Amino acid sequence: MLSVHKIEKFSKEFETKTPQEIIEWAVDRFSPYMAMSSSFQTQSMPLLYMVAHIAPDMPVFFIDTGYHFWETLMFREKIADEWKLNIVDLYRDSRWDIFARQNTRTLPLEDPNLCCYLHKVQPMQNALKGYKAWISGIRRDQTAVRAHANFLELQGDGLLKINPLLNWTKADINNYIEEHNLPHHPLYEKGYRSVGCAPCTIAIGANDDERAGRWAGRGKVECGLHTSMFDKKDIAESKSEFLLDATKE
Numbered sequence: 001m002l003s004v005h006k007i008e009k010f011s012k013e014f015e016t017k018t019p020q021e022i023i024e025w026a027v028d029r030f031s032p033y034m035a036m037s038s039s040f041q042t043q044s045m046p047l048l049y050m051v052a053h054i055a056p057d058m059p060v061f062f063i064d065t066g067y068h069f070w071e072t073l074m075f076r077e078k079i080a081d082e083w084k085l086n087i088v089d090l091y092r093d094s095r096w097d098i099f100a101r102q103n104t105r106t107l108p109l110e111d112p113n114l115c116c117y118l119h120k121v122q123p124m125q126n127a128l129k130g131y132k133a134w135i136s137g138i139r140r141d142q143t144a145v146r147a148h149a150n151f152l153e154l155q156g157d158g159l160l161k162i163n164p165l166l167n168w169t170k171a172d173i174n175n176y177i178e179e180h181n182l183p184h185h186p187l188y189e190k191g192y193r194s195v196g197c198a199p200c201t202i203a204i205g206a207n208d209d210e211r212a213g214r215w216a217g218r219g220k221v222e223c224g225l226h227t228s229m230f231d232k233k234d235i236a237e238s239k240s241e242f243l244l245d246a247t248k249e
């Protein structure tokens, strides 16, 4: 694994590299112990397209929370089939099944941080065991938290998170989609600029921030995959403190 010094050095160098150059660097260094994650929304298409061409065998983690729009699931099927992606579906740990079933309707609204932890963060933590690195599509222009992200971020257990699109803007994404004639998520034209789970996503106006429709009006902007919530091992012992920390991110 890279030293902290080298991670900082490469991270600075990547400020002037293209996403494709960063992905190629990562594949050379970490494959096959590397995966990417994707939520299969419109702005995910450029990174997926790049990875499909540079490293077609790379596992693509899709977190199936059970709360997705059916349009997302159908879109994922279509893209996975056409681009021959190596999709790996991630699910909640079965030990939460009884609790989650009892609270299916209320959990996303009454405790979205706990809901995101059970359905997104913990499945991703479990899936990444044994891997050395994972590629994420976050951008600095998306949220205040992401504005401070680095191209390489060392996470718990020595896992390296790689963010090749960090410096891209919404316009860069749109230009790439147009240039390569990439498909849009079926709900995009209906105002869903950023699509997550159905209970936590609404349509927005053309001039709103890209993620304004996610957990709108609920004081939450991140699911936890890109905050300190990701490095916590278990929610059980300190739930309230844990969630308080997570919402401060």
Ligand code: SF4
Pocket (backbone or CB within 6 Å): 065, 067, 107, 108, 109, 111, 112, 113, 115, 116, 117, 119, 120, 196, 197, 198, 199, 200, 223
């Ligand atoms: S986005 Fe909403 S429904 Fe999906 S896991 Fe998070 S709180 Fe639950």
